Amino acid sequence: MRFSILVNGKRRTVEEDADTPLLWVLRDDLHLVGTKFGCGIAACGACTVHLNGVPARACVTPISAVGDAPIVTIEGIGESDWGRKVKAAWLELDVMQCGYCQAGQVMTATALLAKNPRPTDADIDEAMRGNICRCCTYTRIRAAIKRAAGLPTADTREERP
Amino acid sequence: MSGENTVQQPGAQAKSGLHISRRAFLGAGLAVGGGLLLTLRFVEEASAEDALISAYIKIAPDGIVTLTAKNPEIGQGMKTTLPMLIADELDVEWKNVRVEQAMLDPIYGAQFAGGSLGTPLNWIPMQRVGAAGREMLISAAASTWGVPRAQCEASMGVVRHRPSGRTLSYGALASKAASLSAPDLDSVALKKPEQYTIIGKFTGGVDSPRVLAGEPLFGIDTMLPGMSYAVYEKSPVFGSRVVRANVGEIKALPGIRDAFILHATEGDAAVRMGLVDGVAIIADKWWDAQKALQKLRVEWEPRSVTGQSTPAFEREAARLAGDAPQSVIRRDGDFHVAIAHAAKVVEASYSYPFLAHATLEPMNCTAHVKADGSVEIWAPTQNPGPGAKLVARTLGIDAGRIRVHMTRIGGGFGRRLNNDYMVEAAMIARHAGRPVKLLWNRPQDIQHDSYRPAGFHHFKAGLDASGRPIAFRDHFITFGQSGRVASSAGLPRDHFPAGYVPSLEFVQSLLQLDMPTGPMRNPGGNALAFAFESFIDELAHAGGRDPLELRLALYGPPRVLPAPPRQFGMKIPPFDTGRVRGVLELVADKSGWARRSALPAGTGMGLAFYYSHFGYVAEVVKASVKPDGTPHVHKIWAAVDIGRQIINPAGAYNQAQGAILDGLGQALHLNITVQDGRVVQSNLNTYRLLRIDEAPPVEVHFLRSDNDPTGLGEPALPPVLPALCNALYAATGKRIRSLPIDPRLLRST
Numbered sequence: 056m057r058f059s060i061l062v063n064g065k066r067r068t069v070e071e072d073a074d075t076p077l078l079w080v081l082r083d084d085l086h087l088v089g090t091k092f093g094c095g096i097a098a099c100g101a102c103t104v105h106l107n108g109v110p111a112r113a114c115v116t117p118i119s120a121v122g123d124a125p126i127v128t129i130e131g132i133g134e135s136d137w138g139r140k141v142k143a144a145w146l147e148l149d150v151m152q153c154g155y156c157q158a159g160q161v162m163t164a165t166a167l168l169a170k171n172p173r174p175t176d177a178d179i180d181e182a183m184r185g186n187i188c189r190c191c192t193y194t195r196i197r198a199a200i201k202r203a204a205g206l207p208t209a210d211t212r213e214e215r216p
Numbered sequence: 217m218s219g220e221n222t223v224q225q226p227g228a229q230a231k232s233g234l235h236i237s238r239r240a241f242l243g244a245g246l247a248v249g250g251g252l253l254l255t256l257r258f259v260e261e262a263s264a265e266d267a268l269i270s271a272y273i274k275i276a277p278d279g280i281v282t283l284t285a286k287n288p289e290i291g292q293g294m295k296t297t298l299p300m301l302i303a304d305e306l307d308v309e310w311k312n313v314r315v316e317q318a319m320l321d322p323i324y325g326a327q328f329a330g331g332s333l334g335t336p337l338n339w340i341p342m343q344r345v346g347a348a349g350r351e352m353l354i355s356a357a358a359s360t361w362g363v364p365r366a367q368c369e370a371s372m373g374v375v376r377h378r379p380s381g382r383t384l385s386y387g388a389l390a391s392k393a394a395s396l397s398a399p400d401l402d403s404v405a406l407k408k409p410e411q412y413t414i415i416g417k418f419t420g421g422v423d424s425p426r427v428l429a430g431e432p433l434f435g436i437d438t439m440l441p442g443m444s445y446a447v448y449e450k451s452p453v454f455g456s457r458v459v460r461a462n463v464g465e466i467k468a469l470p471g472i473r474d475a476f477i478l479h480a481t482e483g484d485a486a487v488r489m490g491l492v493d494g495v496a497i498i499a500d501k502w503w504d505a506q507k508a509l510q511k512l513r514v515e516w517e518p519r520s521v522t523g524q525s526t527p528a529f530e531r532e533a534a535r536l537a538g539d540a541p542q543s544v545i546r547r548d549g550d551f552h553v554a555i556a557h558a559a560k561v562v563e564a565s566y567s568y569p570f571l572a573h574a575t576l577e578p579m580n581c582t583a584h585v586k587a588d589g590s591v592e593i594w595a596p597t598q599n600p601g602p603g604a605k606l607v608a609r610t611l612g613i614d615a616g617r618i619r620v621h622m623t624r625i626g627g628g629f630g631r632r633l634n635n636d637y638m639v640e641a642a643m644i645a646r647h648a649g650r651p652v653k654l655l656w657n658r659p660q661d662i663q664h665d666s667y668r669p670a671g672f673h674h675f676k677a678g679l680d681a682s683g684r685p686i687a688f689r690d691h692f693i694t695f696g697q698s699g700r701v702a703s704s705a706g707l708p709r710d711h712f713p714a715g716y717v718p719s720l721e722f723v724q725s726l727l728q729l730d731m732p733t734g735p736m737r738n739p740g741g742n743a744l745a746f747a748f749e750s751f752i753d754e755l756a757h758a759g760g761r762d763p764l765e766l767r768l769a770l771y772g773p774p775r776v777l778p779a780p781p782r783q784f785g786m787k788i789p790p791f792d793t794g795r796v797r798g799v800l801e802l803v804a805d806k807s808g809w810a811r812r813s814a815l816p817a818g819t820g821m822g823l824a825f826y827y828s829h830f831g832y833v834a835e836v837v838k839a840s841v842k843p844d845g846t847p848h849v850h851k852i853w854a855a856v857d858i859g860r861q862i863i864n865p866a867g868a869y870n871q872a873q874g875a876i877l878d879g880l881g882q883a884l885h886l887n888i889t890v891q892d893g894r895v896v897q898s899n900l901n902t903y904r905l906l907r908i909d910e911a912p913p914v915e916v917h918f919l920r921s922d923n924d925p926t927g928l929g930e931p932a933l934p935p936v937l938p939a940l941c942n943a944l945y946a947a948t949g950k951r952i953r954s955l956p957i958d959p960r961l962l963r964s965t
Contacts, residue, residue: 090430093658096901152293153291155434189629212912
């Protein structure tokens with residue numbers, strides 16, 4: 056079937072089965088490989104993209120379910136204010152180790168800040184717990200979100216458990 | 217760690233440890249496109265066991281310096297760290313440095329990511345590469361000006377003639393420098409630490425901006441013209457052969473190009489990490505191949521799976537524990553005599569499960585077997601050399617006909633020291649006659665790993681009247697095949713407290729295991745630390761001793777023990793009990809260990825120390841337990857001694873914090889179980905990696921002892937597991953002796 060989708064502001068047309076996950080359309084049809092495959096069951100968050108500005112797991116989103124919803128991927132997230140700030144904070148704090156999950160982390164973090172520009176630690180936990188970092192860079196992910204938000208980055212959770 | 221209980225000159229300090237005994241040859245020449253190409257080649261003097269090491273510097277006329285990163289990047293930051301060492305001595309500005317990933321090539325010598333060896337193996341050699349380049353550029357300037365060399369100095373990419381103030385940039389000098397003979401690498405002077413301009417500075421990963429731009433860097437991102445995609449289905453029961461499969465039906469499915477059976481080529485396929493039996497499906501798109509798996513029907517040859525289940529292993533281990541051990545690892549003094557005279561005897565059994573690596577990038581590899589029989593491979597592998605040899609052997613071709621591109625890697629953790637995916641991709645690509653990207657799905661990745669072995673320890677120790685251990689025994693029930701200990705399933709004979717308790721025996725019995733095991737981040741240590749450092753805590757409590765004080769007493773006054781022989785082609789730093797004391801005292805100070813009795817009821821602190829990969833790490837965990845029994849970790853402190861210089865603080869703190877949280881995840885959740893010869897867990901919903909809401913603050917302190925720097929990918933991981941369990945004991949009085957932690961055991965009753 057032919058599908059016309061809006062990816063990072065560009066109209067793209069692909070020939071795919073209706074049940075093909077958006078992840079493989081992005082990666083193998085459109086060669087937008089910044090969005091990663093981790094688990095295939097929405098358990099790790101490596102494939103996180105924005106659908107209508109909301110984080111979605113591309114590995115379980117059939118292409119037929121996308122419709123006219125605008126899709127933003129890691130390749131396009133830097134165009135938004137929050138995306139730019141989040142990426143800058145990620146680099147400034149040198150968050151990544153292997154880097155494989157980080158596109159998904161940045162996408163989820165950007166959506167969090169767009170909705171909640173001054174997140175608490177609990178807000179960060181709630182928003183980010185679906186994104187696994189196998190290298191466990193969680194200390195810096197938390198700090199980078201706060202840095203992007205202009206909040207103090209010190210981890211003070213021990214004092215107020 | 218040295219196991220000999222020999223005291224060498226009390227108070228002696230370890231001096232700079234790692235001197236690589238190699239004769240170094242330096243070659244220079246013009247780079248393509250102009251500029252200096254500097255090639256360093258180290259030739260091992262004594263033996264052929266160590267391969268060549270080399271590095272490249274390329275300086276363009278515009279002053280841009282391109283440095284080659286010779287090792288694979290798995291997330292430990294070596295692609296940034298090693299070029300930093302070269303660049304600092306070369307004396308250029310980091311902003312003018314570009315880093316290129318090397319291909320697999322004998323000119324570079326050993327190319328691998330493992331054993332936390334990137335730093336100790338390369339610390340001096342990479343600096344010498346840079347220093348030699350700097351000396352050549354100075355010579356080129358002196359010769360251009362016709363002035364004595366000694367009047368010239370280099371700094372920040374410019375050579376300056378002091379008396380006249382004239383300057384020339386490296387870019388302008390590069391071609392001339394390339395025509396000069398290279399200095400003797402052993403005699404090039406290296407900077408003093410106070411002269412460093414790059415080493416020691418917070419330096420972001422060189423690939424990071426590209427990762428966040430979504431550029432194709434990882435193995436899974438490889439895209440070639442005319443490429444097809446493949447999946448490869450293997451038996452869920454390790455080592456079963458394919459009898460038949462409905463490949464004809466599969467081939468008829470839409471988008472499928474081919475489907476065929478491959479057979480194992482050598483050895484016992486149950487435990488080997490090479491080519492094992494399976495069915496390959498090749499498609500125009502990976503998703504089509506993946507979908508076809510649902511229709512694939514394979515008849516696997518039945519294989520005996522008797523005893524190959526987690527409950528059976530546990531029963532058999534308990535039975536073996538009561539029997540005489542099958543072998544002796546180490547025997548000091550007479551344990552049985554000593555225990556009979558002990559004032560107090562403590563016995564406990566500890567166990568831990570199999571673990572999968574679960575790198576977030578699933579196993580994958582892209583291969584192209586060309587018409588002329590040569591092979592080109594794009595592989596996310598930690599260990600490309602042995603991978604190329606495996607491919608050569610399996611395909612029956614010369615290893616020299618294989619070119620391996622080392623892609624960026626979405627996590628190694630030891631999984632990618634094995635190259636099974638590489639040989640699968642090559643075999644499938646040869647059959648296809650076109651480039652093929654093989655990608656495993658997550659269940660295949662979790663169910664066909666080289667697992668961290670499970671293990672069972674039956675400890676018995678005797679204390680004297682002062683609470684000091686005088687007798688210690690571990691009957692270790694571990695796994696093996698045909699009487700041989702499985703990969704990464706051994707207990708080193710010098711493992712603490714060997715050498716520190718006069719009467720000690722480490723004895724062993726084996727369970728037959730028909731599945732592959734292998735190294736996982738801090739092999740041995742990731743399991744043994746939990747068992748041993750928890751039991752040491754038990755001994756401290758049983759003897760009425762402070763767990764910190766007992767450890768300090770056991771390790772004794774600061775002294776340097778005899779170093780083991782050369783390993784990994786380098787001199788091994790001796791074990792220094794003063795460094796143990798240093799990190800123990802530092803972590804106690806930072807965590808407020810001495811004031812822990814003031815913590816509220818139900819909150820406790822636990823301590824552990826572990827020496828591994830030449831690094832000394834002590835950790836304290838502060839924890840309590842929620843009403844449902846779930847551990848709540850308030851904070852973790854770590855004190856780390858990996859020598860006098862932290863090369864890149866950006867990477868170092870991240871590695872330490874990440875390794876600690878990795879270990880925390882193992883303690884809390886990770887568990888691979890086996891049922892009838894197959895792994896039960898299949899995805900990240902049942903194999904539960906740590907998440908951000910479970911990650912407490914981690915405070916890391918580096919103790920800068922006067923020793924050459926060593927690696928940090930692994931040493932910070934082990935102590936957190938026992939430190940957590942010791943904290944839970946302090947908080948609840950309940951002792952965790954089996955991992956992962958079962959919250960039911962911690963619920964208040």
